[in-house]
Amino acid sequence: MGLKEYAIRRGAETIVTFFVLMLIGFFLFRVMPGDPTAILILNPKIPPQTRQMLRKQLGLDKPLEVQFLYFIKNFFKGQFGYSFHTGQPVIRMILGYRLWNTLILVGSSVVIAILLGVLLGVIAAQRRGSKLDVSLITVSLTFYSMPVFWLGMLLLIVFSVHYNIFPLGGTVSAGMHYSSWWSYAADYLRHLTLPLISLVLIQIGYNFLIVRNTLIDILTEDYISAVRAKGLPEKIVLYKHALRNAMLPLTTIIALELAGIFTGAVLTETVFSLDGLGSLLYEAVDTRDYPVLQGLFALIMVSFLVANYAADIIYALLDPRVRYK
C-alpha cells in the first residue's frame, strides 16, 4: 500500500470515528438528562420562559433523527449557542485567549518533557542495571503515579506560600498595568512556571521509560553489533544509529498520550486558576453551562482526531514499514 492509499484509508476511518463521537456527544447532551434544558432548572438564575424558548430554538420538539441532523449542521456552522453564564457566543469564548493559554502550557510542557525524557533515557540505557538506572526508574515511576493536581498544590505551598517566589495562581497579575510588552511577558512567565513544572514532571517519567526500554531493545539488534564491529565509537553508535530508531515509537506514543496530557492540563489549570480551556471546562460543569460544555466537547474532539490522523501520517512517512502492513 502506498502512502497516498494509506492516507486515504486512515482519513476515511477518521471520518467514521468522527461520526461515532458525534453520536456519543449527541446522546450525552440530548438524551441522558431527559433534555439539555432540564439542566437549567438547577440554575436558579434562569427564568422558566428561557427554557421554553430554548427547547424550540434547539428543535427539541422534533423527532430524534431530525435532532441529530440539526446537531451535525450546527456543529459545521460553529453554532454552539450562547453561554448561560456570560452570555457570550460559545465559539468566541473557546477560540480566544483561553485556547492560546492552554496551547502554550501543553505545547511547551510536551517539548521540554521529550527533551528531558530522551536525555535521561539515553543515560539510563547506557548504564543498565546500575544504581543510577534503578533510581531513575524509581523516580520516574513515582512521578508517573502522582496526581498532577497534588503535585501542583505541593509546589504552591513550597514556592508561593513558604518562599513567596511565585504567585499563588492566575494567568497574569490582576489589575496590573504593563509598561512594555516585555514586562507583560515576564509576568506571564512567572505565572506559568509552576504549572509548567508540574505538567513536565508528570510526563518525563513516561517518556524516560519508553526511550530507555526501546534503546535497550535496539542495542541488542544485529545492525548495532555490525556498527560496533566496524569500530565506530560508542557515542556515534548510540546517538546516530540507535537513538534514531528509538525515537520512532516515542512519536506515536506521544500522539496517543496527548489526550492524557490534556487531562493533566485541565487539572493543572484548575489548581493554578489559569484561564485555559481546562479551567473553562471545569467552570462550565460547575455552573451547568451546557452550551459551553457542548462547544468544548466538539472542539476538543475534532482537534484530537486531527492530531491522531496527523501523527499516523507522520509516522508512516518516517517508517515505511507501517504502510506495507
Next chain:
Amino acid sequence: MAAIIEEYLSEMKRKAADFWSLYRRNKFGMVGLVILLFFVFLAVAADYIAPYGQWQTNVAPPFSPPSRQHLLGADEMGRDLFSLFIYGSRVSLIIGITAALLSTFIGGLVGLISGYMGGWVDDLLMRVTEAFLAIPAIVLMIIFAAILGPSFTNIIMVIAIVSWAPIARIIRSQVLVVKELPYVEAARSVGAGSGRLMFKHIFPNVTPLLFANMILQISGAILAEAALSFLGLGDPHHTSWGMLLHYAYDNGALAAGYWWYVVPPGVGILLLVLSFVFIGYALDEIVNPRLRH
C-alpha cells in the same frame, strides 16, 4: 473425576509456585506488594484503627496542626484528619479495583469479539474504540459525572466507560495472532463453534496479558477517582483522599500554608497507585520475555 481435579489442582499449585519464585526475586514487585497489603489492612481494619469516626466533627479546633491527640491535625469542621486518611483508603481501593475489573471486562470482550470476528464487526468496534481513545478521558468523565450525578456506583461506571478502550486494542491484536495458531485451526476442524473457540480456546491464551493490564488499569482508576473527587464530582457520602484535597483547596488550606491538610492525602494516593505500578512493572518483566534478563 476426582483424579482429574486433583491433577489440575497440583498443576495450578506448581504454576503458582513457579510464578511466586520468579516474582519474589523482583524488588519492585515485592515493595509494591508490601505497600498494597499495608493499605488493604488499613481499609479492612479502619473501624478499629481510626481513633475517630468519619463524621465526628469538632473533636479538635478547626485546621489545628498535628498534635499527640490528632496525629495529622484537623480539617475545617474539626474532624480528625488521621481518621479521615484511614477511611480514605477504602474508597480508593474499592473504586479502583471495581472500576478496573469492569473496564477490563468491557475492553477484553470488545477486543476478543473484534479480533475474532473481523470484517465489519471489527471495523465498527475499532472505530468506537478509537473514538474513546481520541478524546481526553477527563472531558467525558466530567460530563458523564455531571450528568449522572455523584454516587459511588456512578463514579465506578464513569471511570470504566472512559478507560476500557486501550485494553480492547491490546487484546484485539493478541487475538489476531492467537486465532491463527494451529491448535485453534484444529479445534475448528473438529467442529468447535465460534463461542467455544473464542472463550474456551482463545481467551485462556490472552488472560496473562489481560491480567497484567488490569493491574495498570487499577492505578489509572485510582488516579481518575482522585481527580473526579478533587474537582468536586465525588460522592460526598464517602470521604476519599481526592475529596480531602478538594476540601483543603476550597477552604484555602494552600494560601494559609496548612501543609498537614494537603500532604497526607496525596501521599496516600501516590503510594497506593505506586504499589500497583510496581506490581504491574514486575508482572510485565515476568510475562514479557523480551524484558527478561
